[in-house]
Each structure stands twice: as structure tokens, then as C-alpha cells.
Amino acid sequence: xxxxxxxxxxxxxxxxxxxxxxxxxxxxxxxxxxxxxxxxxxxxxxxxxxxxxxxxxxxxxxxxxxxxxxxxxxxxxxxxxxxxxxxxxxxxxxxxxxxxxxxxxxxxxxxxxxxxxxxxxxxxxxxxxxxxxxxxxxxxxxxxxxxxxxxxxxxxxxxxxxxxxxxxxxxxxxxxxxxxxxxxxxxxxxxxxxxxxxxxxxxxxxxxxxxxxxxxxxxxxxxxxxxxxxxxxxxxxxxxxxxxxxxxxxxxxxxxxxxxxxxxxxxxxxxxx
Numbered sequence: 001x002x003x004x005x006x007x008x009x010x011x012x013x014x015x016x017x018x019x020x021x022x023x024x025x026x027x028x029x030x031x032x033x034x035x036x037x038x039x040x041x042x043x044x045x046x047x048x049x050x051x052x053x054x055x056x057x058x059x060x061x062x063x064x065x066x067x068x069x070x071x072x073x074x075x076x077x078x079x080x081x082x083x084x085x086x087x088x089x090x091x092x093x094x095x096x097x098x099x100x101x102x103x104x105x106x107x108x109x110x111x112x113x114x115x116x117x118x119x120x121x122x123x124x125x126x127x128x129x130x131x132x133x134x135x136x137x138x139x140x141x142x143x144x145x146x147x148x149x150x151x152x153x154x155x156x157x158x159x160x161x162x163x164x165x166x167x168x169x170x171x172x173x174x175x176x177x178x179x180x181x182x183x184x185x186x187x188x189x190x191x192x193x194x195x196x197x198x199x200x201x202x203x204x205x206x207x208x209x210x211x212x213x214x215x216x217x218x219x220x221x222x223x224x225x226x227x228x229x230x231x232x233x234x235x236x237x238x239x240x241x242x243x244x245x246x247x248x249x250x251x252x253x254x255x256x257x258x259x260x261x262x263x264x265x266x267x268x269x270x271x272x273x
Contacts, residue, residue: 002192004062005047005048005116008047008048008049008052009048011048011049011052012034012036012051012052012055012063013061015052015055015062016062016066016069019042021222022064023125023198023200023201024069024158025091026200026221026222026225027150027221028220028221028222029045029143029222031068031220032166034258035065035068035069036048036051036065036069038068038147039051039064039065039068039107042059042064043212045110046194046236051069052053053167054207056142056270057154062176066191071258074110074111074114075162075164075165076113076116076162076165076166077117077164077165077167077170077217077220078113078114078117078165079085079217079247080100080165080167082215082247082266083117083121084148084247085263085266086121086268087121087124087125088243090123090242090244090268091122091125092197092213094118094122094125094210094211094242095126095129095131096129096132097121099137100137100211101137101138101139102122102134102137102139102210103117103139103140103141103206103208103209103210103211103238104122104139104140104141104210104211104212104213105137105140105141105142105204105209105211105212105213106118106123106140106141106142106143106208106213106214107143107199107212107213107217107233108143108144108199108214108215108216108217109134109142109144109150109153109194110143110144110146110149110153111142111149111150111152111153112149112150112153112154112156112192112194112250113158113162113249114142114195114213114215115140115141115142115153115262116153116156116184116188116189116192117166117194117210118140118160118213119138119140119184119189119191119206119209120170120174120184120188121190122135122138122140122191123135123138123174123187123188123191129265131202133142138191138192139191139193139206140191140192141192141193141195141235142192142193142194142195142196143194143195143199143205144196144197145196145197145198145199145235147196147200150194150195150196153156153194154187154194155183156189157178157181157182157183158182158183158184159180159181159182160180160181160182163175163182165189167220168245173185173232174188199229199232200221201215201228203232204232204233204236205216206236207235207236207238208236208237208238208241209236209237209238209241209244210240210241210242211241211244212233212237212241212242212243212244213243213244214229214233214243214244214245214246215244215245215246215247215249215267216246216247216248216249218245218246219246219247219248219249220229223250223252226252226253226257227252227253227254228253230252230253230254230255231253231254231258234253234254234271237259237271238271239271240271240272240273241270241271242262242270243269243270243271244266244268244269244270245269246267246269247265247266249266249267250267251267251269258271259271
């Protein structure tokens with residue numbers, strides 16, 4: 001790439017990061033260029049300088065670009081094998097421990113499917129152990145940088161086809177049908193606290209989590225940012241707490257001294273008790 005193109009890309013990145021809403025410096029360069037390229041092709045331009053002009057003339061395109069960069073691909077019970085493992089091992093242990101409070105964090109929760117899935121699975125674990133009344137001690141924090149996705153999550157209403165991977169019985173027990181959409185049942189919904197947060201720069205919502213889910217998020221960040229986030233997660237876990245990453249994400253840096261890999265396929269780690 002020429003010096004002129006590098007300069008044009010730098011100017012474009014500065015514009016995207018302009019109001020501080022997006023921690024552009026944390027993203028991998030290759031990932032950032034690929035996401036920008038998608039919007040450039042959609043707008044019919046070929047150079048960064050041309051696309052910069054498009055953004056100057058069309059503020060709505062800047063929002064579309066930010067959405068492309070922070071793209072959120074999610075659904076209920078995504079990667080069923082991961083959730084099945086959590087149901088049978090991690091969450092069963094957490095629910096049976098008799099602790100006064102159960103805390104979990106869905107970091108990068110997008111439009112809410114993950115934290116609501118987690119609330120349902122915990123409810124199922126408690127009910128299967130005859131402790132359904134203990135659902136009231138569960139607190140799940142769902143955070144994301146994308147306010148539009150969070151607004152969707154707040155409604156807790158989803159098209160029926162997003163529930164395709166949900167286990168048999170869950171839909172009847174944990175959703176309420178409203179025409180052509182389903183809404184998460186209130187007893188599950190109220191266990192989830194949603195808030196806008198930039199995990200790169202903001203502190204965790206709280207400490208001493210029993211479980212942190214951050215799947216397929218840190219892969220888009222540069223190594224230094226990933227390393228720092230892993231340390232943040234490790235410190236935010238309670239002794240004996242669990243961290244779950246995406247299948248293609250690997251823990252590295254100082255956090256490796258604090259967390260033990262329990263399941264290499266599902267990327268489940270545990271902090272020493």
C-alpha cells in the first residue's frame with residue numbers, strides 16, 4: 001500500500017474514532033480494513049479518500065460503518081455444544097454451591113440473546129435441582145458498546161426464527177408468544193441488567209463474578225488489547241469463577257497464570273479457588 005493510501009486510511013480512522021464512541025485503536029488493522037472495505041464496496045467507491053468524502057456528505061453512512069465494524073452476530077443458544085457443556089458442568093456446580101448470590105457477565109452481549117440464554121439455562125439448572133426459588137439471587141450483567149443493539153435487547157422481543165437452536169421445552173417455559181415474535185418471560189428478563197459499556201476502556205460492571213462469557217469479541221482486537229482484557233476478566237472473577245471465550249480465541253498474557261484451561265474445545269477457563 002502506498003504512503004498516500006496509508007495517510008488516507010489514517011485520516012479515515014481518525015474520522016471514525018472522532019467522537020470517542022468507538023475505540024478504533026484497539027481493533028486489528030486487517031480486521032478494520034476489511035470491515036471498511038465492505039462499506040466502500042456498498043457505496044461504490046474504491047479509495048479511502050473517496051470514502052472519506054462519502055462520510056462527510058452522508059452522516060448516516062458513518063453510522064452504517066460503525067455498525068459494520070462492531071458487527072454483532074448472535075442468536076439464542078448459539079453453539080449448542082458450548083451451552084450443553086455449561087448446563088451439565090459449570091452451571092450445575094455454580095447453582096449447587098449454595099452461595100448467597102450468583103453473578104455472571106455477558107461482555108459484548110449484542111442484542112441480548114446471550115445473557116437471556118444464560119438466564120434461562122441457570123433457571124433450568126436451579127429448577128432441575130428443586131431450587132427454582134433461588135432464581136431471585138441471580139444477577140446477569142449484559143454490556144455492549146452498540147446502543148442500538150442494547151435498545152433491541154431492552155425490548156426482549158425476538159423473531160421466532162432466532163429461537164431455532166433453543167432446547168425443547170425452553171420456548172414454552174421461558175418465552176411468551178406475542179403475534180409473530182416471542183418475548184423473554186419476565187422472571188428471566190428481570191435477572192438481566194443491560195448497559196452500554198466499552199470493555200476496552202470501562203471497568204467491569206462489578207467484581208466477583210461466578211461466570212464471565214466473552215465469546216467471539218476479543219478476536220477483533222489487537223494483541224495488546226486482548227492481553228489487557230484477559231487480565232481484566234481474570235481479576236473480575238471470584239475465586240473459582242469461570243471464563244468462557246469463543247472457540248477460535250486463545251488466552252495469553254499474564255492471565256494465563258491466573259486461569260486454568262478446563263475444556264480446550266469450548267475454551268472454558270477457571271480461576272483458582
